[in-house]
Amino acid sequence: MRRSKSGYCKVVERLVGVALAVVMAASISGCPSQPFEINYARNDPRSINSVASRVAKAQPAIRNVFGKPMAFIVATSPRGIAAVELETGQVLWRKNINDCSSKIVVGKNFIFHRKGSTILMARHIRTGEIAWQYRFKYGNATEFYGMDSDGDNLFYVATGMSGGRAYARFADIVKVIGSTGKVAWRRRAQGPLGAPAARNGLVFVPYRFQYLSVLNHRTGDETARVYVRHKVAFRNRGTRLSPIMINYVRNSPEGIIFGNDNEGAIRFTPKLVSGLKPKTDFIAISLKRQRSVKARYWWDSYKPSMVAYTAIDRNRLLWRWSKTDTGFANDMATLQYYRYFFGFQAYTGLLKWAHMHEATQVISTAHLGDRIIYISREGRIVMLDARNGDRVWELKTGIRTHGATFDAYSFNPPPTGAAKNAPLLQVLKEVIAEPDLQFQDAKIFAVTQLVKVPGAEISRILLRLVNAPKTPVSVRRVAGEVLVKRATQASLPIFLAALKNRYDFLKGTAPKGVGIVAKALARIGSRRAVAPLLAHLQEPLTPFSALEEIVLALIKIGDKRIVWPFGQFLLTYRAAPAFGPQINILTTIAKSLIKMGGRSERQMLTFVAEDHHTLPQLRQFLRRELGKATK
Amino acid sequence: MKSALFSVSLGILILLPTSSVQAAPLAPQRKALWGKDLKRAVQVAKQLGRMRSAKALDLLMESLQLGAPTEYCKSRGKCTPDLAVALVNAIGNHKSSRAVNLLVNYTRNRNAKVRAQAIRALGVLSDPKVAKKIAAAMIKSLSDRDVQVRMAAAWVVAHRTKAKLVLPRRERLEGLLIKLLDRGDTAAPSIGLAAIGGYLTARHLAVNLKKLPEITIAKIYRSLLVRKDFGPDPIRQWIVRALAEIKGQHATEALANYAANPPLPGLKSVAMANQFMEK
Numbered sequence: 001m002r003r004s005k006s007g008y009c010k011v012v013e014r015l016v017g018v019a020l021a022v023v024m025a026a027s028i029s030g031c032p033s034q035p036f037e038i039n040y041a042r043n044d045p046r047s048i049n050s051v052a053s054r055v056a057k058a059q060p061a062i063r064n065v066f067g068k069p070m071a072f073i074v075a076t077s078p079r080g081i082a083a084v085e086l087e088t089g090q091v092l093w094r095k096n097i098n099d100c101s102s103k104i105v106v107g108k109n110f111i112f113h114r115k116g117s118t119i120l121m122a123r124h125i126r127t128g129e130i131a132w133q134y135r136f137k138y139g140n141a142t143e144f145y146g147m148d149s150d151g152d153n154l155f156y157v158a159t160g161m162s163g164g165r166a167y168a169r170f171a172d173i174v175k176v177i178g179s180t181g182k183v184a185w186r187r188r189a190q191g192p193l194g195a196p197a198a199r200n201g202l203v204f205v206p207y208r209f210q211y212l213s214v215l216n217h218r219t220g221d222e223t224a225r226v227y228v229r230h231k232v233a234f235r236n237r238g239t240r241l242s243p244i245m246i247n248y249v250r251n252s253p254e255g256i257i258f259g260n261d262n263e264g265a266i267r268f269t270p271k272l273v274s275g276l277k278p279k280t281d282f283i284a285i286s287l288k289r290q291r292s293v294k295a296r297y298w299w300d301s302y303k304p305s306m307v308a309y310t311a312i313d314r315n316r317l318l319w320r321w322s323k324t325d326t327g328f329a330n331d332m333a334t335l336q337y338y339r340y341f342f343g344f345q346a347y348t349g350l351l352k353w354a355h356m357h358e359a360t361q362v363i364s365t366a367h368l369g370d371r372i373i374y375i376s377r378e379g380r381i382v383m384l385d386a387r388n389g390d391r392v393w394e395l396k397t398g399i400r401t402h403g404a405t406f407d408a409y410s411f412n413p414p415p416t417g418a419a420k421n422a423p424l425l426q427v428l429k430e431v432i433a434e435p436d437l438q439f440q441d442a443k444i445f446a447v448t449q450l451v452k453v454p455g456a457e458i459s460r461i462l463l464r465l466v467n468a469p470k471t472p473v474s475v476r477r478v479a480g481e482v483l484v485k486r487a488t489q490a491s492l493p494i495f496l497a498a499l500k501n502r503y504d505f506l507k508g509t510a511p512k513g514v515g516i517v518a519k520a521l522a523r524i525g526s527r528r529a530v531a532p533l534l535a536h537l538q539e540p541l542t543p544f545s546a547l548e549e550i551v552l553a554l555i556k557i558g559d560k561r562i563v564w565p566f567g568q569f570l571l572t573y574r575a576a577p578a579f580g581p582q583i584n585i586l587t588t589i590a591k592s593l594i595k596m597g598g599r600s601e602r603q604m605l606t607f608v609a610e611d612h613h614t615l616p617q618l619r620q621f622l623r624r625e626l627g628k629a630t631k
Numbered sequence: 632m633k634s635a636l637f638s639v640s641l642g643i644l645i646l647l648p649t650s651s652v653q654a655a656p657l658a659p660q661r662k663a664l665w666g667k668d669l670k671r672a673v674q675v676a677k678q679l680g681r682m683r684s685a686k687a688l689d690l691l692m693e694s695l696q697l698g699a700p701t702e703y704c705k706s707r708g709k710c711t712p713d714l715a716v717a718l719v720n721a722i723g724n725h726k727s728s729r730a731v732n733l734l735v736n737y738t739r740n741r742n743a744k745v746r747a748q749a750i751r752a753l754g755v756l757s758d759p760k761v762a763k764k765i766a767a768a769m770i771k772s773l774s775d776r777d778v779q780v781r782m783a784a785a786w787v788v789a790h791r792t793k794a795k796l797v798l799p800r801r802e803r804l805e806g807l808l809i810k811l812l813d814r815g816d817t818a819a820p821s822i823g824l825a826a827i828g829g830y831l832t833a834r835h836l837a838v839n840l841k842k843l844p845e846i847t848i849a850k851i852y853r854s855l856l857v858r859k860d861f862g863p864d865p866i867r868q869w870i871v872r873a874l875a876e877i878k879g880q881h882a883t884e885a886l887a888n889y890a891a892n893p894p895l896p897g898l899k900s901v902a903m904a905n906q907f908m909e910k
Contacts, residue, residue: 505781506774506810540741541776568736571696577703577711578741612667613700613714 035215035222036189036207043275047224051214052270054200061253061409063106063149064125069408071381072104072111074309076402081113083128086381086408089395093128102307104405107149110178114307118142120156122181132181137172143304145171146195148203148251150217152178155203157193173205175220185220189213194301197251197258204256204268206301210243212258212268226258228266230277244277248298253369253409254321261296267321281326285317285333286349293337293445309364309403314338318367318386319346330387334372336365340431340442341372342449343389351449353389354427356434357382366406373411375404383413389421425453432465437472444478451482459483459491459520463498467512480516487520492528495520499532503541511536515546522553530559537569544582551585555592563597567604575613583617590622602626657690664694669712676714680721688725691718692733701742715740716748723752731761738768746775747783754787762797770800773807778818781811785823792826801827809835817847825854833866837873849874849881856889856900867900875907883908 041047064070069086075094081104082094102114110122110131118139122131136142138160147156159171171193175184194206202223203215212226232242249258256268264284266272271280287295296316299306306312315337320329328346335342339357344350357376365374371392372384379399383392394417421427431446447465450458462483466476487495501511514536521529536542537550554562566589573579579586590608593601608614609622663675676694679687695718702713719737722730730752737749750772753765765787772784785808791798798804808823809832824832828851836848852870855861871889874882890904 503776504774505776505816506807506814508814538739540739540743540746571698572740574698575700576698576715576742577701580703607697611665611697613665613698 035187035220036191036193036213037222038190040213040222040225042211042225042227043273044224045270045273047214048226048273049270051202051224052268052272054202055256055268057200059199059251059253063108063407065108066125069406069411070106071375071404071406071408072106073375073379073397073399073404074100074104074402075379076400079402081111081123081128082397082399083111083125084381084395084397084399086395086411087413089397091397091399092126094399095123095128102144102147103309103403105147105149105154106405106407107154107178108151110149110152110154112147112149112154114144117144120147120154120176122154122178131178134176134181134183137186144307145193145304146301146307148196148198149178150198150201150203153184153198153217154178155196155198155217157196157205159192173203173215173220175203175217187215187220192302194247194249195299195306197249197256199251199256204249204251204258206246206249206258209245209247209302212246212249226268226272227275228272228277228280229275241276248301250298252321254323257298257321259297261298261300262294263297265297265319265321267326283321283327283346285319285328285344285346287335287344293335293441295335311338313364313403314362318365318372320367320369323369329369332386334367334386336362336374337442337445338362338439339376340439340446341384341389342445343386350452351424353421353424354431354446354449355384355389355391355421356427356430363401364404364406366408368406368408369410371412373406373408375401377401383411384421391417391419391421393417425455425458428453429461432461432475440472440475443472443475447475447479447482451485456488456490456494458486459494462486463494463513463517466516480513480519483516484519484523487523489524489526491520492524492526495524496528496532499529499536503539510541511539514542515549518546518549518553522549522556525557527557527559530554530557530561533557534562534565537565544585548582548585548588551588551592555588558596560596563593563601566593567597567601570608571604574608574611574618575615577615580615580617583615583621586615586618587621590618591625594625657686660687661690664690669700669714672714673712673717676717676721680724683725685727688722688727688729691722691725692730694718695722695737696733701745713744715742715745719745719748719752723748723755726755726757728756728758728761731756731758731764735764735768738772743775743777743780746772746777747779750780750783750787754783754790757794757796759797762799765791766799766804770803770807773804773811773819773823778816781816781819782822785819785821788823789826798827802831805829805831808832812839812843812847817844821847821850824851828855829861830866833870837869840873840877845877845879846881848877849879849885852882853885853888856885857892857894859894861894864898864900867898868903871900871903871907874904 062069071084071086073082073084075082078096079098080094080096081100083092085092099116100113101116105112109125111125112122115121118136120134123129124131136158141160143159143161145157147154154176155173157171157173170188170190172186172188173193173196174186177184189207191208196203196205201217203217205213207213210227213222214224215221216223228244229241230244231239233239245260246258248261249256257265259265264282267281269281285295294315317333317335319333322329331346333344333346335344339362341355342351343353345352360377362374362376365372370386372386373381375381379397379401381395381397385392392415393413428446428450432443450462462479465471465479466483495517498517501509503510518533521533533550533554570586570589573586590605593605605622605626609619609626660675660679663671666672676691679691699714699718701715702710704710734749734753738746740746750768753768756765769784769787772780775781788804805827808820812820833855836851840848852874856867856870874886886904886908890901890908893901
């Protein structure tokens, strides 16, 4: 039987009406919606408060069933996993396994790791025996983003990749029951998900780079969503509120912490209701941006490569949230760069201590509250005092290490192999003098930190670094910049002494870093520097680059004694073709003579401007400038 | 002093029309020197250098003091005329101690050719009053990084010795030239040590027979042997033995030259040289 067009319309209207009624009824009754819906309520006060109160409930600081500090080491030769009890130094078990391809996640009775690229594996924490294996749904096409455990349950995020995209169009978050290895639920997001963090029956997962979704661990339903914005200035268009990027979430004993790995950290508290960064518990260390030594607050959880133990683990910030207040614990954060550790006062960004691990690479590190623990390539576990860098404890496991996970929060053993950390300046000197060319960035970093360290002695060290022929160009450049920045009256004798050197073929000497020294002297502005600088101005072998700095320094110091030598210099070289490409030296001198000189200098400049032997650029400049001055 | 000189030169410059009227005979030269044609200017500078008048020297000094263009080579062999060098050379030709300060200033010029020419121009000044200044400039030039400047300084040493001009700090100069040898420069010491080398030079060369090039040792020894003031004869014998030991073409030539042209009669070292030559 055929229906009329109006009949169809009636049916459609009825269906829409029924659907609307169902949706309204569901929303009124508070029925949980599907997770990761685009229009899900953000920063809903009721759900945020409820999540925050659950997060605030205490959780055991040490996850493992023994309640003892432990380290789980991925060994290299022979390849395998070893469980070490830190208090006794005893290796509880060691299992040979070839392809542990992720960081180890510690649960209560199990540890979890990925095997190859397709299998997730759980091992009994007591014996190291395999409890279960789970094959990823997408097989070889799986892109694994990370996992976390809550008790014995495991939550992981993965997707199926095809076509070599940068990010997946969808991602799944899956709960695997720890005791059986069976999937309890799987939820799909139409957009990328980051590595999850689980705590007190809640699962937190970064979603679409700007949200933090909170799921109920029983059902997988979304219970809250966080969206934080901050003011961003636009050129000529004022400011606008823009969402912050959320690319990590971590479960720490102080709560759930999330944020952008390059920007800082936000703690999950009821303050998130406002949705504005300044009103939340946000912390960041005021550290100048570095070229390569990066202050990463955590791993970017949208990058699958972060799942494994990589070099990125060795270049990051080590920090903890304060137990009592908002901010960094002890107002300290430690920047690790391979085997170098730099302890900063977080609020000021002032370098307080530095520590250099001897000889071999540092593989994995963790911040344990008041202590920093790390393991080196040869399996030496060392604990540092996070406040001053003193070595407080040491354990030699003898296990050649590829990576390690520490489950040892608040571990505070009696001192073994303790040693006081060397003074900051000495360590920085050692870092700078390090012959290992592999870690130039550490040198550059150490050098840049010297800006704030007081003392004239530093200027001497920096000058030596600038003048050392073996110093790499990049380090030399930074050292020069720092030297100029921290030039003070106290360091004047050092710079004057540096200018005493002369070019001498017989002695094989040459003044070094004259340009940098001139810059520093210009900053100091002492008249005592005029005579030595003039001597270098007249030196035939002073390079053009240094000549320019000398001229600028002399002008900046502003002593009248320079007028005569400047006039002579200008007359002598006004027609020298060698100054053609370096005409700014002559024009700068001419300009200063217009300002500082008297009648005779003006006559001389007029002659230079008129004479056709003078370099054309200089003539042009002088005609213009003298014309201006006459007007 | 400097400021006075500068003021004088500026005064001359300002009063150019008046002075040109007064110095009528040099007016065309002045015009050419300050003209656009650099080739002509160089020719005039040479011409003024040959003139033995104070006014010509004044004009040359004034031109140099107010700055002259140096050589500029666009490509190999295509260079603009070097007026600065020509002026320095012309001033040197006047051999006037009035130019000493100006020339000393130009030994610190950034252009190596100008520096070399300035030290040569200084070296020919015969006034004993300026000898110390010349020696100081020479010592500085001997440690110049550019070889042509060092060679010019060494030439001055040789010239002043041969022309019997005052040469203060002779021992120091010899020591510096020996040091230059150790630094690997063989050109400048060959010139300088040949003229002022003494026992120290002979000894240094004998000690470093295997380290220094045969040609350098032979050249210096050859010059030492033919000098009448060099001696005594045992040192000459020692040098002859050293030359015989070297066994190179230049050493043999030096021995032959010494045997053929003995500087003094009845020297045992000459007989030794003959013996070695026969062998």
